[in-house]
Amino acid sequence: xxxxxxxxxxxxxxxxxxxxxxxxxxxxxxxxxxxxxxxxxxxxxxxxxxxxxxxxxxxxxxxxxxxxxxxxxxxxxxxxxxxxxxxxxxxxxxxxxxxxxxxxxxxxxxxxxxxxxxxxxxxxxxxxxxxxxxxxxxxxxxxxxxxxxxxxxxxxxxxxxxxxxxxxxxxxxxxxxxxxxxxxxxxxxxxxxxxxxxxxxxxxxxxxxxxxxxxxxxxxxxxxxxxxxxxxxxxxxxxxxxxxxxxxxxxxxxxxxxxxxxxxxxxxxxxxxxxxxxxxxxxxxxxxxxxxxxxxxxxxxxxxxxxxxxxxxxxxxxxxxxxxxxxxxxxxxxxxxxxxxxxxxxxxxxxxxxxxxxxxxxxxxxxxxxxxxxxxxxxxxxxxxxxxxxxxxxxxxxxxxxxxxxxxxxxxxxxxx
Numbered sequence: 001x002x003x004x005x006x007x008x009x010x011x012x013x014x015x016x017x018x019x020x021x022x023x024x025x026x027x028x029x030x031x032x033x034x035x036x037x038x039x040x041x042x043x044x045x046x047x048x049x050x051x052x053x054x055x056x057x058x059x060x061x062x063x064x065x066x067x068x069x070x071x072x073x074x075x076x077x078x079x080x081x082x083x084x085x086x087x088x089x090x091x092x093x094x095x096x097x098x099x100x101x102x103x104x105x106x107x108x109x110x111x112x113x114x115x116x117x118x119x120x121x122x123x124x125x126x127x128x129x130x131x132x133x134x135x136x137x138x139x140x141x142x143x144x145x146x147x148x149x150x151x152x153x154x155x156x157x158x159x160x161x162x163x164x165x166x167x168x169x170x171x172x173x174x175x176x177x178x179x180x181x182x183x184x185x186x187x188x189x190x191x192x193x194x195x196x197x198x199x200x201x202x203x204x205x206x207x208x209x210x211x212x213x214x215x216x217x218x219x220x221x222x223x224x225x226x227x228x229x230x231x232x233x234x235x236x237x238x239x240x241x242x243x244x245x246x247x248x249x250x251x252x253x254x255x256x257x258x259x260x261x262x263x264x265x266x267x268x269x270x271x272x273x274x275x276x277x278x279x280x281x282x283x284x285x286x287x288x289x290x291x292x293x294x295x296x297x298x299x300x301x302x303x304x305x306x307x308x309x310x311x312x313x314x315x316x317x318x319x320x321x322x323x324x325x326x327x328x329x330x331x332x333x334x335x336x337x338x339x340x341x342x343x344x345x346x347x348x349x350x351x352x353x354x355x356x357x358x359x360x361x362x363x364x365x366x367x368x369x370x371x372x373x374x375x376x377x378x379x380x381x382x383x384x385x386x387x388x389x390x391x392x393x394x395x396x397x398x399x400x401x402x403x404x405x406x407x408x409x410x411x412x413x414x415x416x417x
Contacts, residue, residue: 001181002125002132008177009114010139012072015170016107017147018154018163019079023100026082026160030091043097044104045351049344055109056340057201060333064117065178065185067336071110072175078103080168083161112343114178116335119327120185129327133320134269138262141316145258205337212329213389218322219342221380221390225318226349228376231357232296233257236370239361240298249301253308260291260312268317277393280321285381288314296374298367325393 294307
């Protein structure tokens with residue numbers, strides 16, 4: 001059961017990762033317009049944010065297992081539609097935008113549904129959440145590292161439309177794998193839709209998120225980490241290494257970050273339950289701070305490579321630890337919408353962080369911007385140590401945050417998911 005869940009997660013993530021490489025290449029190949037690549041990406045951004053929030057509500061209404069299966073099948077259909085349209089009438093920018101937006105609407109809810117399903121799988125499989133979350137992040141790190149290489153190799157060998165058929169097959173196989181999980185998995189109390197519709201459901205999720213100090217603190221720490229790491233990886237490092245005449249060095253840095261992340265997450269899966277959660281949190285933040293500073297201060301490339309491994313090892317356990325902490329504190333009936341809200345916050349942090357860093361590079365310079373990012377990550381680490389809400393992570397949650405009753409929801413009923 002655990003293997004099937006992890007396989008489904010890996011297949012779905014692999015399909016999305018390969019598609020992010022193959023789709024821009026296909027847009028450029030069919031339109032010959034570099035601006036069209038940016039247009040398609042920008043058009044998908046807002047739907048992804050909306051679907052993160054709305055999809056979380058839908059997860060709680062129709063069930064975690066069911067939504068995960070449906071989202072993967074819909075994503076497979078959207079990707080498969082691209083080569084079909086290309087063969088029938090030829091792809092235009094409008095088609096790319098329409099199908100890109102449609103795919104974005106399903107990808108994020110599917111990802112959130114698999115997150116929400118994790119505690120159910122752990123319970124049914126008889127494994128600790130620390131182990132499941134660590135294994136999940138290790139697999140995710142491996143896929144993110146290997147996916148672009150696989151996509152690049154396939155594009156060199158076959159037409160991008162053929163690559164998209166393969167990515168659609170990955171999503172479809174992920175759905176079929178999830179379908180093999182027992183139907184009892186996820187059969188948990190789910191609150192029926194209450195008066196007020198979508199707005200009221202989102203408000204209940206926000207009430208849980210803001211009503212639990214640990215959940216709120218973790219969400220802020222996660223978003224702040226993304227604000228630092230996204231521009232460092234997407235802007236500062238590539239610009240610096242290309243200027244240094246070492247574009248291959250950037251690929252190596254990213255690969256070593258991923259390798260370190262896989263190692264850190266794997267270590268957490270193996271021994272994370274033996275340590276207190278606060279100890280893991282602090283050790284990960286200190287280790288990642290040293291590594292991130294070694295990257296952001298833009299030292300010579302050999303130092304940067306060692307720093308990348310260290311940063312990955314430190315940052316690797318953090319997503320797994322966050323998943324463990326948030327899922328045990330979120331009431332069953334609102335798990336999907338709270339995770340959806342958290343994902344929406346993180347997704348918003350990526351462009352905001354990158355945009356801010358881009359402006360800083362123009363105003364004060366690249367090296368100074370890198371130094372500010374290092375200071376920002378150190379500030380996050382200090383916040384982890386200082387915030388009262390994060391001092392007692394091993395304590396039993398009091399009342400599991402804000403319950404459905406606290407937010408005015410009806411008494412939950414057990415439904416099949």
